[in-house]
Amino acid sequence: MRVLFDVGHPTDVNVFRNVIKKLEEEGHSTKVTARDKENTVELLKTYGLDYEVSPHYKGMLNKALGLPRADYFVYKVAKKFSPDVFVSAGTPYAAQVSKMLGKPHIAFPNTEHAKLAIYLSKPFTDLICTPTFFKRDLGKKQTRFNSFNELTYLHPNYFTPDESIIKKLGLEKDRYVLIRFSALNSHHDLSAKGFEFKNESEVLEFIEKIEEFQRVVITSEVKIGSKFEKYKLNVPSDKWHDFLYYATMYIGEGAKTASEGAILGVPAIYVSNTRRGYLDELEEKYDMAYTIPDKNDALNKAVSLLNQDNLKGIWRSKREKMLKDKADTVEFIVDIAKKYGEK
Known part of the structure; x- marks a missing residue:
């Protein structure tokens, strides 16, 4: 199986890095597409992930104008990598490109206030996974799980503090x-x-x-x-x-x-x-x-x-x-x- 992860924020790298590690240990292939926001690239390098990066557009107007470019970037990487499934925190780029390529997209949004991202990604997303305490009803595509996204990297199974x-x-x-x-x-x-x-x-x-x-x-x-x-x-x-x-x-x-x-x-x-x-x-x-x-x-x-x-x-x-x-x-x-x- 081939899985493409799209990350738009440093937190997304943390949420998915142990998922990627486990999938690769099981013999699956992974690729990460990312925006160059804050310390996202630094984290991708630190954890040795296979990634390609595009510019980060600041401000709502620039984000809107940059949407087609961001989509095209993810599309080019995906065409070459040929994923079986797309996974993201709910980015519109992964969702829209997955639909272009006829592949499923699974979203893991963590904040109810990301209304624009949800609006732009939901029509092209197959499954939206949210914690049980997520306060929005996103309809029949939504499924809930009893945990925190942060436990993918802060659970004692995956995190030991270094004094x-x-x-x-x-x-x-x-x-x-x-x-x-x-x-x-x-x-x-x-x-x-x-x-x-x-x-x-x-x-x-x-x-x-x-x-x-x-x-x-x-x-x-x-x-x-x-x-x-x-x-x-x-x-x-x-x-x-x-x-x-x-x-x-x-x-x-x-x-x-x-x-x-x-x-x-x-x-x-x-x-x-x-x-x-x-x-x-x-x-x-x-x-x-x-x-x-x-x-x-x-x-x-x-x-x-x-x-x-x-x-x-x-x-x-x-x-x-x-x-x-x-x-x-x-x-x-x-x-x-x-x-x-x-x-």
Whole structure:
């Protein structure tokens, strides 16, 4: 069987890399088509995946104008590779090209807010696989599974934390709080609002309050003032989850990092006026993550948690319960791919 994976974001590389590894161990052939977005190519190289890359178009207008070019790129690679099945997180390119070539496309969307991508891909998709807590009904093509997409790479079967990176970064494990500022410029972020600090003084006041408890580390997709340079760390992309695992807490505008942190047993506060089904599951069922729209309320929540004794121990116990409840997502994706690709 030959499987073409189309990835549009670094997270997609993580979601599918262990699926690809398992398929190849079973003797199947794989190929990855990718957009050159953020550190996607770096991850593809790190994990030794067979890939071809096309430009990433920024902004809604450029994305719209670039759609035919992106389709043509995937089409050229697919014609040469001759896949039996296409797999993606729900990209319109894989879906549309699969229909041109008369092959099935399986989508694994993870956020309800990716309305445009779902709209453009759904008519050409054979099966849409979403977690049970995905809050949209996508009709008869949709099937649900009881797990998180993030468990394809953060489940203990596939992830063992490497403590050595913490020492290299000059940190102590479980003794730092990660604060993340996001660009909020993806198509699913169109109405999103995060911290909304009015000035640098407000940012500094927020940081200094957290510093009363632990060291603060900042990562940012947006440019921040020179006075915050001392808080910034450059973490190697393939060590990001090791770094996140040993944080005491995550506070930020990135929903994906919030879910990854919680799934790793790190208390997570997502500062946003938007909600995600996977974060609601982590909050309502497991009390591991919190979506809070107001930065002051988020700060108060963070302080209340940091005042707790054995905070990480409590979250590790919550993580164990969550892991017992959820299915192995890698096995699920492999089985679905084989079902459709070997027809």
